[in-house]
Amino acid sequence: MSERTEVLVVGAGQAGIAMSEHLTAQGIDHLVLERGRIAERWRSGRWDSLVANGPAWHDRFPSMSMDAEPDAFVPKEQVADYFVDYATLLGAPVRTGVAVTSVTKVHGSPQFLAETSAGPIECRFVVAATGPFQTPVVPSLIPATAGLCQLHSADYRNPGQLPPGGVLVVGGGASGAQIAAELRESGREVWLSLSAHDRPPRRYRGRDNVWWLGVLGKWDRTTPAEGAEHVTFAVSGAKGGHTVDFRELAATGVTLVGRTESFGDGVIGFAPDLAENIACGDADYRAFLDEADAYVESNGLDLPPALPEDRRVLPDPPCLTDPLSSLDVAAAGIGAVVWATGYRTDYGWLKVDSFDAAGRPRHQRGVADEPGVYFLGLPWLSRRGSSFIWGVWHDAKYLADQIEIQRTYLAYGSEAR
Numbered sequence: 579m580s581e582r583t584e585v586l587v588v589g590a591g592q593a594g595i596a597m598s599e600h601l602t603a604q605g606i607d608h609l610v611l612e613r614g615r616i617a618e619r620w621r622s623g624r625w626d627s628l629v630a631n632g633p634a635w636h637d638r639f640p641s642m643s644m645d646a647e648p649d650a651f652v653p654k655e656q657v658a659d660y661f662v663d664y665a666t667l668l669g670a671p672v673r674t675g676v677a678v679t680s681v682t683k684v685h686g687s688p689q690f691l692a693e694t695s696a697g698p699i700e701c702r703f704v705v706a707a708t709g710p711f712q713t714p715v716v717p718s719l720i721p722a723t724a725g726l727c728q729l730h731s732a733d734y735r736n737p738g739q740l741p742p743g744g745v746l747v748v749g750g751g752a753s754g755a756q757i758a759a760e761l762r763e764s765g766r767e768v769w770l771s772l773s774a775h776d777r778p779p780r781r782y783r784g785r786d787n788v789w790w791l792g793v794l795g796k797w798d799r800t801t802p803a804e805g806a807e808h809v810t811f812a813v814s815g816a817k818g819g820h821t822v823d824f825r826e827l828a829a830t831g832v833t834l835v836g837r838t839e840s841f842g843d844g845v846i847g848f849a850p851d852l853a854e855n856i857a858c859g860d861a862d863y864r865a866f867l868d869e870a871d872a873y874v875e876s877n878g879l880d881l882p883p884a885l886p887e888d889r890r891v892l893p894d895p896p897c898l899t900d901p902l903s904s905l906d907v908a909a910a911g912i913g914a915v916v917w918a919t920g921y922r923t924d925y926g927w928l929k930v931d932s933f934d935a936a937g938r939p940r941h942q943r944g945v946a947d948e949p950g951v952y953f954l955g956l957p958w959l960s961r962r963g964s965s966f967i968w969g970v971w972h973d974a975k976y977l978a979d980q981i982e983i984q985r986t987y988l989a990y991g992s993e994a995r
Contacts (some may be wrong), residue, residue, distance in 0.1 A: 582701070582817070583701050585704075589707035592663070598665070611677075629816060630657055641952070680693045688949075713923070714730035731918040736760075747771065753768060754772075754810075755827065762832050779813075780819045780872055786819070793873060825898070835897070845905065932946040944956075
């Protein structure tokens with residue numbers, strides 16, 4: 579016999595815990611299932627030295643502060659502990675160690691049936707709160723027969739994990755930049771393959787990047803700029819937080835190369851786009867400062883003045899003025915490739931008609947085409963901040979409201995029957 583709940587929430591990361599809070603506030607019966615531990619991705623899907631990319635005053639839910647200095651960048655284990663403590667405070671109905679293998683619509687009924695490792699569960703509403711970091715994307719560019727250790731950033735832990743030799747890090751977002759810096763500091767020879775990226779300042783005029791994104795209205799943008807849907811975002815919370823400067827990284831000994839595009843006969847080929855990618859990142863950085871300065875002036879804010887070093891540009895390193903077009907793996911002594919190339923979603927368990935031909939969810943602000951199904955925690959679900967800790971909390975409130983609206987419709991006339 580199946581267990582019953584009104585709302586089944588799949589995933590107990592930041593999205594699932596936020597959803598539980600708002601369902602509880604509405605008095606809606608629900609159950610949260612998690613195949614690992616609460617916030618498992620923060621613990622086992624990240625490298626050892628990872629810290630949150632936003633300061634503690636910002637990267638949290640509104641109802642509970644992080645146990646840290648407001649401007650600190652909290653280590654990953656402490657972030658995970660925060661969500662465990664939050665779930666405990668809520669008394670959230672979370673069951674860990676339970677995998678959901680499929681969710682299907684019950685024919686001729688408004689119910690859904692979830693098959694799980696702990697038995698079947700029937701529900702009226704399903705919230706897919708598994709987030710964007712589901713399946714690591716590793717390009718099928720370098721074959722396993724090449725003799726290189728290849729792993730995704732989700733599986734990278736520390737420099738000692740890799741075999742001897744140099745390392746090619748592919749991906750110039752926050753993960754790639756931080757991993758490349760860590761590997762170089764450990765004494766490795768490192769090549770960092772860059773593609774298009776945004777490169778904002780960590781702090782400017784006494785305020786963190788996240789503050790500027792807020793006051794400039796950038797967190798609340800509902801759609802990305804045209805052509806920027808998949809542009810990476812290079813900023814770091816490591817070592818107290820700093821601006822990612824690829825010229826500065828090159829000065830430490832990291833060799834910058836263009837986008838990795840080919841492999842053959844032991845040679846990795848790079849696109850001739852390194853200078854363009856660096857220039858675009860520089861332009862994004864300058865535009866951010868200009869917009870911030872204009873905001874300060876137009877609003878008469880009493881902030882510290884801009885400093886000359888804020889717009890300092892280091893000399894172009896040789897790897898930028900005379901970029902490599904290829905790299906012979908054996909001659910360079912490369913032993914490993916770390917793919918910091920992002921993730922794709924995987925909703926193979928959710929067997930409903932709410933996906934396009936590419937497997938992407940069809941929804942409006944998380945409300946799926948299939949009545950009774952909801953998505954939470956995805957980038958740009960409702961706005962730029964949707965996949966961030968504070969943003970997912972606000973999206974969860976909206977979805978809980980939508981579920982309550984549907985419950986009201988479904989309950990119409992039931993008192994008379």
